[in-house]
Amino acid sequence: MADRLRAWGPAVGWAAVLFVLSALPQLGRAPTFPFSDKVAHLVLYAVLGAALAWGWSRSPRGVPHLLLMVVGALYGLSDEWHQMYVPGRVPDVADWVADVVGLVVGYGATLQVVERVNGNVEGEEAT
16 A cells, blocks of 8 residues: 555646646735646646556556556646636646646656666666
8 A cells, every 4th residue: 555655646736736726716916928728737737647657667567658647637727617616717638738748858858867867776786
C-alpha cells in the first residue's frame, strides 16, 4: 500500500488541487496576455502529466501509457464539466485541448527524465 501511495499519491494530490482551483468562482486578477488562460491550463495539466508519469515509473505493475493519457484527458473533461456548476466559470473545449496538450507534454518530458536518470543509474552500477 505504501508503494502505491508513493507512486500515485502525487497524481491524486494534484488532481485534488485542480478540482479546488476549478471550484473557485474567479482565480483573481492576474496579469493577462492573449491566450493566458490556455497557457495556464497547459501548465497545470503538464504537472498532472508529470505526476502520472512519476506514478507509472514507480508503479510495481505495468500500467499502459495510453490508459494514463485517457484517464488524464477524461479528468480534464470532467474539470470542464464541473465548471458548468461554478458561478462565473464556463466550460470551454479549447481549455480541454490545452489540458490534453499539457498532459502529454508533462508526461512525455517526465518519462524522458526518468529514462535518463534510470539509464545513468544503471550505467553507473555496471561500471
